[in-house]
Amino acid sequence: GAGVSQTPSNKVTEKGKYVELRCDPISGHTALYWYRQSLGQGPEFLIYFQGTGAADDSGLPNDRFFAVRPEGSVSTLKIQRTERGDSAVYLCASSLGRGGYEQYFGPGTRLTVT
């Protein structure tokens, strides 16, 4: 079946601009996660959704970052006033539920802020 998909695969934006990154999870997966991976590092947790609600947003670095999942399926990660330090690969993952379920990762969106 179809895996987790993310669009766009690459995004180049200028400092100060607004960007939206989209994640389409595996059908039927209620849990959705966003991570950020910098070069040479492991993924860093940003936010977790269970259904439509953000169950844990403790990893969001500041209030420029926001994510939504209005219908409990597709999620959008929104970054305002982008900074060069936001450049990274943004990964989305989904799982059947919380706690001990395997997380399946999408291909990621490579964000470059110039």
Added chain:
Amino acid sequence: ELKVEQNPLFLSMQEGKNYTIYCNYSTTSDRLYWYRQDPGKSLESLFVLLSNGAVKQEGRLMASLDTKARLSTLHITAAVHDLSATYFCAVDMGGGADGLTFGKGTHLIIQP
């Protein structure tokens, strides 16, 4: 704050050899995950370990979990070139939080 440490961070080995990657974590957790990442690609799930003493094997890879020692190992048997990749361990944050905390990864190169 949960910390996950892997070692080694870089490993170059020859085909046919055996080796072990270690993953230590700092707080109590009984859920540990191993992922593989090829250059420019996303993460592929290898193993999910959910209890103390859990051992799982797939081909030339075997993972184990000792929750008392807060240690997981990924053992490679008779390595082949196709296993060259970066391997990450990750620990469930627990306590109501469900995100994963990842180690920095072990960059593995297997030379013919």
